[in-house]
Amino acid sequence: MKDDEILAKISKGDETALDYLYRKYYRMMTKIVLSNNGTEEEAKDVFQEALIVFWQKAVSGNLVMTSKISTFLYSICLNQWRKELDRKSRLSSEEKDGEEFQEHDAEEKARIIQECIGDLGDICKKLLTYYYFDGMSMNDIAEKLQFANTDTAKTKKYKCMKRLDLLIRSRYKEEDFLD
Known part of the structure; x- marks a missing residue:
C-alpha cells in the first residue's frame, strides 16, 4: 500500500490502514526505544502512541505530509521516547535529591535530640x-x-x-x- 492510499483510507476512517502501518513498521519503530535503553513494553507503548497521534492528525485534516509516513512515524516515536527518557531522568534526580535531603534532615534531627538529651x-x-x-x-x-x-x-x-x-x-x- 502506498502512502497516498493509506492516507485516503484513514481519512475515510478505515482502520485496516492502521493495522497495515502497525504490522509494516512495528520492528523499525520499536528499535528506536530498544536501542536506547528501553524495554519491549515501552517500545510497544511508544509506537502505539505514535500511531494514535498520526491517526488523529490525519483524521482531523491537520496533517501536512512533507515526508513519507515512515519518516513521520519515526520522528513521532523518537520525540515520544525522548520525552519519556526526560521524564524518567527528572523522576530519578528528584528521588535522589529527596533521599539526600531526608538523610540530612534525619541526621540533623538526631543531632538535636542527642544534644538536648545530654x-x-x-x-x-x-x-x-x-x-x-x-x-x-x-x-x-x-x-x-x-x-x-x-x-x-x-x-x-x-x-x-x-x-x-x-x-x-x-x-x-x-x-x-x-x-
Whole structure:
C-alpha cells in the first residue's frame, strides 16, 4: 500500500490502514526505544502512541505530509521516547535529591535530640539512651538505674520525655521536626 492510499483510507476512517502501518513498521519503530535503553513494553507503548497521534492528525485534516509516513512515524516515536527518557531522568534526580535531603534532615534531627538529651541531666540521659538507642527493656533499665521497679522506670521515662519535649520546643521551631 502506498502512502497516498493509506492516507485516503484513514481519512475515510478505515482502520485496516492502521493495522497495515502497525504490522509494516512495528520492528523499525520499536528499535528506536530498544536501542536506547528501553524495554519491549515501552517500545510497544511508544509506537502505539505514535500511531494514535498520526491517526488523529490525519483524521482531523491537520496533517501536512512533507515526508513519507515512515519518516513521520519515526520522528513521532523518537520525540515520544525522548520525552519519556526526560521524564524518567527528572523522576530519578528528584528521588535522589529527596533521599539526600531526608538523610540530612534525619541526621540533623538526631543531632538535636542527642544534644538536648545530654542537657537533661544524668538520670534522664541514661534512661532515654538505654531505652531508645540501646533498645533495653524497662525491666533492665530499672535494675541498671536501681529504680524500685519497672513502673518507677516507666514514670521516670515519661517525665524525662516531657522535659525533653519542652527543651526541644524552647530551642527549636516546630517546623524543624515536621515531615
